[in-house]
Amino acid sequence: MSKNIAVIIGGPSSEHDISILTGLQSARILSKDDKISILYWSKDNNWYLLDPNLESKDFIDDEKILKKPIELRVNGDSGFYLKKKKLDFDVFLNSCHGGPGEDGTLQSLLEILRVKYTGPKVVPAQICMDKYVFYTTMKEKGLPVLHKDLVNSKEKVTFQGPYILKPRFGGSSIGVEVVNDYESVLKIIESSELYAQGAVIEKYLENSEDILIGVKNYPSFNLSEIEKPIKNETLFSYSEKYLKNGGLEGSKRELPAKIDEDKKNKIISYVEKINSIIPTRGIFRYDFLLDNEDIYINEINAIPGSHALYLWQNLNKSKYELLNDIVDEALSEEINTWTTTGSDGLALKSAKDIQSKLG
Amino acid sequence: MALQLLKDGKTFADVNSEKPKICFLHGWGRSSDDFSKISKKFESIAIDLPGFGKSEEPENSMNPKEYAEYLTNLIPDTVEVLVGHSFGGKIAVHMSFIKKYKKIVLIGAPLIRKNPQTSLNFRLNLYKFLNSLNLISDKTIEKYKNKYGSEDYKNVAGIMRDTLVKTVNDDLSQLLEKVNTKVELIWGERDTVIPLSIGEEANTKLKESKLTIIKNEGHNMLKSKSGQIIRVLKEL
Numbered sequence: 001m002s003k004n005i006a007v008i009i010g011g012p013s014s015e016h017d018i019s020i021l022t023g024l025q026s027a028r029i030l031s032k033d034d035k036i037s038i039l040y041w042s043k044d045n046n047w048y049l050l051d052p053n054l055e056s057k058d059f060i061d062d063e064k065i066l067k068k069p070i071e072l073r074v075n076g077d078s079g080f081y082l083k084k085k086k087l088d089f090d091v092f093l094n095s096c097h098g099g100p101g102e103d104g105t106l107q108s109l110l111e112i113l114r115v116k117y118t119g120p121k122v123v124p125a126q127i128c129m130d131k132y133v134f135y136t137t138m139k140e141k142g143l144p145v146l147h148k149d150l151v152n153s154k155e156k157v158t159f160q161g162p163y164i165l166k167p168r169f170g171g172s173s174i175g176v177e178v179v180n181d182y183e184s185v186l187k188i189i190e191s192s193e194l195y196a197q198g199a200v201i202e203k204y205l206e207n208s209e210d211i212l213i214g215v216k217n218y219p220s221f222n223l224s225e226i227e228k229p230i231k232n233e234t235l236f237s238y239s240e241k242y243l244k245n246g247g248l249e250g251s252k253r254e255l256p257a258k259i260d261e262d263k264k265n266k267i268i269s270y271v272e273k274i275n276s277i278i279p280t281r282g283i284f285r286y287d288f289l290l291d292n293e294d295i296y297i298n299e300i301n302a303i304p305g306s307h308a309l310y311l312w313q314n315l316n317k318s319k320y321e322l323l324n325d326i327v328d329e330a331l332s333e334e335i336n337t338w339t340t341t342g343s344d345g346l347a348l349k350s351a352k353d354i355q356s357k358l359g
Numbered sequence: 360m361a362l363q364l365l366k367d368g369k370t371f372a373d374v375n376s377e378k379p380k381i382c383f384l385h386g387w388g389r390s391s392d393d394f395s396k397i398s399k400k401f402e403s404i405a406i407d408l409p410g411f412g413k414s415e416e417p418e419n420s421m422n423p424k425e426y427a428e429y430l431t432n433l434i435p436d437t438v439e440v441l442v443g444h445s446f447g448g449k450i451a452v453h454m455s456f457i458k459k460y461k462k463i464v465l466i467g468a469p470l471i472r473k474n475p476q477t478s479l480n481f482r483l484n485l486y487k488f489l490n491s492l493n494l495i496s497d498k499t500i501e502k503y504k505n506k507y508g509s510e511d512y513k514n515v516a517g518i519m520r521d522t523l524v525k526t527v528n529d530d531l532s533q534l535l536e537k538v539n540t541k542v543e544l545i546w547g548e549r550d551t552v553i554p555l556s557i558g559e560e561a562n563t564k565l566k567e568s569k570l571t572i573i574k575n576e577g578h579n580m581l582k583s584k585s586g587q588i589i590r591v592l593k594e595l
Binding site for chain 1: 360
């Protein structure tokens with residue numbers, strides 16, 4: 001049955017442009033059977049309805065395409081409106097990366113609008129975006145994770161460099177640096193806005209490798225092939241990841257990665273355990289670090305580039321079917337209900353005037 | 360390679376050794392990251408020049424010679440070879456007059472000043488003359504410069520704009536004959552920013568130099584042709 005799907009793209013985030021690529025790809029894939037609209041969340045926090053057949057280049061000088069501004073309505077028949085007319089969608093496919101599109105902010109808005117949407121719900125989105133909370137959660141559950149310290153000029157660091165410095169929030173490699181000593185770390189964070197919300201450091205493991213794996217829970221729990229990105233520079237840099245190869249999908253990689261069974265089984269057992277704490281919704285990409293014999297869970301990307309559709313050669317499913325699973329998952333679930341039980345007016349009736357409460 | 364704050368407390372460098380042998384100096388508007396593929400193959404230090412990358416802006420504008428003096432005091436004594444790309448190459452030449460190095464490697468460096476477009480220059484001089492007679496305002500001149508100045512000029516303001524002007528005006532052509540250090544010149548065959556002809560002319564002026572031309576490459580080839588540059592450096 002054909003569905004009416006709105007793909008949300010953009011967002012005021014450093015991964016705004018990458019999100020456009022993910023969203024346009026998704027729109028193209030789904031338009032095979034479904035009715036697709038694009039909801040564009042601009043860098044300056046405005047919303048527009050766009051033609052799903054646009055090319056990424058059309059966004060470079062975007063004035064020409066921003067003809068249909070959208071209004072948000074919270075009261076009554078809540079939702080997105082174009083010139084007083086409600087835009088009816090069955091479901092929203094969230095293709096935003098980084099920033100408020102991935103950190104729980106957009107998810108909260110969609111909850112208030114009482115609509116169905118794909119990908120992480122509010123709290124998992126927040127946990128996956130907060131590197132320090134994610135780290136402490138993993139540690140508490142005995143999962144292998146590299147020690148992290150919050151960077152704070154008032155406290156002494158508990159381990160020796162070189163360090164990897166990362167902004168505490170944000171999923172991209174922007175602001176990720178290898179730094180020799182703590183004094184340099186402090187100097188870098190004080191001179192850049194990227195770390196204004198906080199920063200974390202961990203030990204830099206020079207010879208470690210990234211190991212990526214996709215996870216989905218609908219219609220049943222599945223793991224993708226394991227990917228090993230091929231890096232040339234010290235870190236898997238932003239330019240390497242996105243700019244050189246026209247998006248994540250074109251990057252160099254080993255897929256499926258050559259990993260011995262023993263390590264593979266360990267990774268799978270970690271994924272299962274994490275998935276029971278922070279359940280995947282849509283497709284999450286788990287990023288591990290492999291350092292000789294040691295495996296560490298690095299982070300979870302709750303809305304990975306290209307929705308990580310390229311990882312699933314092991315499941316005999318087309319990209320359309322994979323995206324369709326994400327959409328069906330969102331449609332199959334009821335919108336969260338809020339209960340007002342307990343607020344039956346009794347407290348209001350028995351209360352005296354407000355002033356007396358202040359006394 | 361890892362970033363490290365140097366002893367001045369405001370300049371960063373990408374280092375992989377406490378006793379680096381090679382020091383890399385990047386071009387205008389760039390950073391040590393340009394050398395990331397090359398520098399890791401050597402015991403080296405790649406500077407974020409003051410005003411670029413992670414390093415603080417200098418307190419006052421600096422000419423390339425002043426950059427050279429500043430950096431000579433800042434980098435470890437163990438450095439034997441300087442590698443400068445573009446603007447960094449200019450600094451390397453000045454550094455070779457302050458301290459003796461085994462070799463300097465200059466990649467697409469503006470060693471000889473080209474004449475700016477004469478028509479624009481004529482108009483600017485006319486404007487300046489009219490300005491001196493109070494016939495047009497400082498603002499108009501600034502507007503004109505913003506409209507017709509180079510991309511680099513438009514992209515910077517304040518101290519770094521003055522630094523750029525000093526850099527562009529710094530003409531090394533008289534100095535080249537006096538360079539006593541061995542020079543390795545590397546040029547992209549199709550460099551449109553600092554054309555190959557400048558490298559060829561410099562090669563005739565320098566006492567002891569060799570020019571390596573990288574086929575089909577332009578001005579910024581440090582990442583795309585890192586292999587070839589590493590080979591040249593390994594031969595030193």
